[in-house]
Amino acid sequence: MGENDQKTIEPPLTELPIAVSEDGFYSGFSKHVALPSKIIVSLLIIWAIAFPLNAGEVLGVANATLIQMFSGWYIWLVGGFLALSVVLALLPVSGRLKLGQADDVPEFSRFSWFAMMFGAGLGIGMLTYSTGEPLAHLQNNPVIIAGEATALTEGAVRSAYLYSFLHWGFSAWAIYALAGLSIGYVAYRRGLPLTIRSGLAPLFGRHLTGLPGHLVDIVAVVATILGISVTLGLGVEQFVHGLHRIGLGEWLLAEDASASTAAIIVALIVIVGASTLSALSGVGRGIKWLSNLNLILSFVLFAAFIVAGSALLSLEIFGRGLFDYIVSLPALSFGGASSDGTSIGDAVAQWQLDWTVFYWAWWIAFAPFVGMFIARVSKGRTVREYILGVVLAPALMCFVWLALIGGTAVDLVLSGAGQGEIIGTVISDQLYATIAALMSPGLAYGFSILVVVLLLTYVITSADSAILVVNTINAGGNSEDHGRRHIIFWGVAIALVVGSLLVVGGLGAIRTAMIIGALPFSFVSALLAIAVVKAIWRDTIRMRHGVDCTSGADGDG
Template sequence: MTDKADLPIDPPITDLPIDTHDAGFYDGFSREVTIPAKIIVSVIIMWAIFFPVSAGETLKVANSTIIATFSSWYIYLVALLVVVCGALALIPQSGRLRIGAPDEKPEFSRFSWFAMLFGAGIGIGMLTYSTGEPLAHFSNNPDIIRGTLEARSAEAVRPAYIYTFLHWGLAAWGTYALVGLAIGYVAYRRDLPLTIRSSLAPIFGQSMSGISGHVVDIVAVVATILGVSVTMGLGVEQFVAGLHRVGMGDWLLADSGTASTAAIVVSLLVLVGASTLSALSGVGRGIKWLSNLNMGLSFALLVLFLVAGSGLLGLTLLATGIWDYLVTLPTNSLLIFEDMGDDVSAALVQWQLDWSVFYWAWWIAFAPFVGMFIARISRGRTIREYIFGVVIVPSLMCFAWMAIVGGTAIDLELSGVAGGAIADAGISDQLFATLSILLSPGLALIVSALVVVLLMTYLVTSVDSAILIINTINGAGEDEGSRRYHILFWGAALAFMVGSMLILGGIDAIRITMIIGALPFSFVVLLMAVAIIKAVVFDLIRKKHGVPTTAQACQEWNGEVSTAD
């Protein structure tokens, strides 16, 4: 028997108390997190509503100064997250560690797990960007800006998919995977609360119970609101475009061709109202039914493009795109364009800000929501299975969508059939424009209506899940205390955030606000990467010396070294 004081390393922390209120309006919630988060979000909304001119000017300045200053930070951070995920999965000792007790089995089958991963963080963006992004890079990418390729030429297709896959591949899902792993590892191995602050306990210990932990959770809530606002903004614009395509009236569009103020207000009332009602009902049969409907309609739409569209070209683009993406990944992941004072370098810098930096900030802002969701469904899996499943499977699904759906749109443009009608349409309307050219008028109307339904179900499930995750963070990892008034507040906050920003300056206003808002949480994500590395390394050391690494083993431990854990 070895005395605990003589051991070279202590057991892990298995208790992180977080004070929550036990009565009244904030029953079950941490007021130190919930109230400041509500104030910050409310101030942003009131600023946009009551001082639109000032807000617009501030966002313009931020776009040209703050965002440009931190662009390299976002790029290097996301590259680091992917490397950390790869290392944890590929190193045999760390890859074998389980997110839970050593003998714990996964809660969900692989099929169910993959199905839920499919719905996490893909839906709205996939519908908007499946045609929009390949077409955008087909028309303008760094090679075209440099003058080495002609825009919208056959030679521009392969480079278009390099950049499309760069933005929707390992970078996105590596960010989500790391955040989810950092949360799930300590929650299920050490019985710490399922919340953001717990992930930093391996570094800061019990101090995360106090003010430092409150700040981390507040930053996570604000980042989640802003990240979900971008998704909602994209969804609302495409929802309005779809309603216009199915003949709901010209009042939906403004003179500029974008969604009118009335259309934005009505859409938000319908979508956020349905999301809030769904959130109030919890994770019952309704949400499960919607998730199944999402899956069915999504795959039906993909099969339609595979059969009626340019399926062979799409599959070819999928294969060549993955190869080109992997070959260029190390270079493109670390490449930062610099303004050298000429038009070409300035255009390259702006392209990177509009695309890569926007995406990296979006993934980071969305990571508290998606990461916590992934953590909740991944208990019992090894680190290797978790990372490979979370990073590779959804990436391949995104690639298939972009290649098959986007490839069809590009083929229609290259063949001259579209005549610019798809490429010149707004990004929210490009999927509907593709359907109108690909299919007969009657069939296009039916499929467009189904896409509108799919958009609505994706928005409802995304927003209601986000509201519940926010309440889980506010409730110190518990969702039993989620009272209806708080659900109503966050639903209304999302509606006002999206509506005010869309009316103020369109999706660009939301994009700029989100990139700035994601900045504080990006530093939390860096600390999460350090924390999960420390947690894993120290657990491997503990295993070597027979010190327990899980909460259950710590409770049963009497100081004797063992190799059972």
């Protein structure tokens, strides 16, 4: 290669200045991001509290319209994310690249790394849906709708787990992995700020220092707040049912068996107060130790189900479910159902909207938060180690959890031992009902307390991680200066969003708001995936020609 050829290959962009205030209340923060984000979230809170009926109606109409229009987009987008993750991990040229400089080593051990990823990403959902999802699909799923299996029979177990694994499997974690990879790649290799807009730098370069970058970060903040609100909403409901199970009073539940308004307020004060205190302590202290604690408590609960639960059936469910899932994954990833005018076709299409499309929207809304958080704790790992660690390990843990905890509940239901007590209660209470049907009253009481504590650690870990991520985005990628007053603001804001929407319309209202908020970020997610592919491709060319791709004079993407 000649000297003139080498000069045509520019080094990557290594500076993306984001203007922040130098003094006052917003010192160290970007007013262009922080203020609009706070205004949007505050208006949502005011609307939900002051005009609850109007808020419920508008959210319902918007949800029905958007989820119908963009269902195919969500299905194909998430399928594409999974396929791209596999390619990037398997290709030697991309897999060996490191998120960082050549001599960088991981900050956290693999145990702490995995614990923080699992706790921030899916911990709360797993406690609610470990029993709730298999039992729901045991009663209704596309195979049952098509008449190929009968609800609440052994013949429905296999299809119930196929769809349970789909929703909690590799696809969900591929969404997180690509979001985090796009941010971590340019942050640790090129020194760009640890924020969402930086992930798009390989596509848009210095244009992201202005309005386009501000808009991207604002969309990410709002999506994060709405995504974490769904998770906290689930956590609050299950936390309240746990308190009721251990005898703290009938005042905790309303007439419809949902959490009462008073219980929601008390639970949010406890949960968000603890989360805010943990966020103030930073990632290396509060979040790390809480993540390790909740993983240890998870193993204790897991071990109890191995001893007392349906371990052999669960092992069979895991094996068959994993086989069915892997074989069916390509078709399920790119096979969107559509209404065809028949009762079966319409019912399958509606089921996919209610379940699969909802989940993909939920994971996408969570992507800026979980993606940035995973990027924050993944410096020094190779692309292959990162993708395998983020996509495979937590997903397999979810499968084992669903098979053992959910399989025990399924066995109790099919045998008749827990038919009324488990199926007959709300999803937030089904894990406690399973424990009550499985163990003696004394043991059940003790393990119900353990679940309450475990749930609290997961809720706190998710909330404090979200608060820190939002603060980091608002601070232009600076994760060191915590901004105590702003952490407190976002803690209160999250509590008010969750509380107001729970009171307005329960978990349905929070889910609806999240799906609407996830749509704009789904387009950002697609651009992030394209950007990281371009960044890796350009870096392989640079390395081939001896051009520095981790530092040097500013160039292109």
